Amino acid sequence: MSISLPPANENTSNSLQPTGWLRFISFSLDHKVIGLQYLVCGFLFYLIGGVLAGAIRIELLSPISDFLARDVYNQVLTLHGTIMIFLWIVPVVNGAFGNYLIPFYVGARDMAFPRLNAVAFWMIPPAGLMLITSYFINGAAQSGWTAYPPLSITTPAAGQIVWIVSVLLLGGSSIFGGINFIATILKLRRPGLKLMQLPMYCWAMLGTSILVVLSTPVLAGTLILLSFDIVAHTGFFNPALGGNVIVYQHLFWFYSHPAVYIMVLPAFGLVSEILPVHCRKPLFGYTTMVYSIMGIVVLGLVVWAHHMFTSGTPPWMRLFFTIATSFIAVPTGIKFFNWVATLWGGRISLNSAILFSCGFIVNFVLGGITGVALAQVPFDIHVHDTYFVVAHFHYIVYGGSVFVIFSSIYHWYPKFTGKMLDEKLGIIHFALTFIGFNLCFAPQHWLGLNGMPRRVAEYDPQFTLVNQISSVGALLMAISTLPFLWNILYSFIKGEKAGNNPWQALTPEWLTTSPPPVENWPGEAPLVTKPYGYGANHSNENNPPITQA
């Protein structure tokens, strides 16, 4: 609870903020600084998570456990999942781009609660460092990112407790962020700007934040109960003491299924911003996009038990969750066709940003199709806990969200830094990532269908060759990071000057300098009522797409 200060004081508190690069390691209240803090911090964790993924793929080159000891493999696997989800994708698609773009899109100078925003960011680095150092001290958690009991109760307690505390911190950060986004989008809109005129990313973030606020607290409560089971030896989830593991699974998936949408809905929003700019056409089906997002939010909250078809789930529950899950294909399909229709007949400039976005569309439709397949009980029982699930999941979160993160970096880097990225390196990065990703994960569908269980360091020798192919794909993905890293570092110093609006985009973040000034616009915030009014001069409309207020 903070006591409000008179406005005069607040302006001075703003000028007390450090300037220059020091801003980026300070408790800055500027939404753009916080956004970039999220992005850089998330990317560093992505590199760590990537090294862990590399260790997993090296171990799986051979069917015996030779590179990593079995318990180390379990720790590496748990850290990989936790880092990639809670420290890379969730903070970057929500925190980084959300903080940077949402105030521009609603025509505000900052987020609704700048201080809460900074607090939310600064909860992340300690949580991440704690999680990683637990590996070097007493061993990290070994029970996967799901931390299912009784496994999480019987594996060494120290690592598991650190895992719980750091996920609680990250969850808290996520909730604070969600509250901030909802308040900013609904309450800070510039006068004259209607909800249905907002860029699509605002809708995606509104939907995501609703999911965050409704579901993350349930995970927090569950993890607190789990920590009681570990520390105080209560029996909430311990069958030996009369408890019930299924209750954990229900509570866990009540958060963790929406978590998939928390990772992918913002990506939908970002793609909807990028495609129209680079193919010079309005976003197809704006209204249906909005309703699809809200449909996904509602359905996303009532499908969690499709993760539990083999957990003794009663038939009526299987039926309900199969039907609800299959329904999600409808709004998702609408979005897919809208993106294709946006591209259709456009003047596409084939640059790195749109390549990654198109890569997303391709990967996501593949991951979506296997998702519908997995929603069907008979099929799910067959491939449950196999590499098929691993493949499906990575097609959604890597092929989906991570491709969009890269696409967004190529699209907004000129805004962040005022410099252009090198297109040749960008296209090499895309080619390596796209080929490497599909080589790594497409064969895993086959592995899963043939019964290779996931999360185990050792496997049946008949799967050796396909695992090696998958590891080669992973190597390509690792190599693909190098041109990207070189590109962002080199372009920062020696890149071509971008100017304020290199893509000639119409959304409000481009109607200011690159990088933007502290309060976003030198003068008043522009009123952008047609964020996708591309090609407007070819139509009969005489209204210019941008009206400066």
Added chain:
Amino acid sequence: MTTLPSTKEKSEELTSSDHQHSDHRLFGLITFLVADGMTFAGFFAAYLTYKSVNPLLPDAIYELELPLPTLNTILLLVSSATFHKAGKSLEAANSKQCQRWLLITAGLGIAFLISQMVEYFTLPFGLTDNLYASTFYALTGFHGLHVTLGSIMILIVWWQARSPGGRITNVNNFPLEAAEIYWHFVDGIWVILFIILYLL
């Protein structure tokens, strides 16, 4: 929290920029309480599931008495009313009376906590005795934590509502308003908890 220059345009519609200002914070607070309520919802769902599928083990002891929790319910409901009175007094710029009501509210909150302690010490089961005992302590404990935080908040508001010298006045009444909404929320949760844990 920073006032944004762009919101100044909006605030023309309203009487004062202060009002506009607190509006966002109240909205943020209510969003937070929705999230907090979901934590309780998760706990209640877990408890109700246990009740329907996990019978009490034969030799386990789990018995609750009604008198003390009923008294607790009354304490909290009365405290909600007294807090409301405090808010009304502040609106009427009567800070002496406002402080008096706040002190009564905090007293009722602390009385609730003491009474809860008494209940804890007289119950025939401990935290780890069985599933229902654990769930009971987790739920009431988590709620008790909320009451503790709320009581501290009320005492801070009480101190800041002093006149002269306090920062809470009938113009800047957001902290009192926020603490009041929070307190009503905690009381509401208690009523649900009382029905689910003691009456069902």
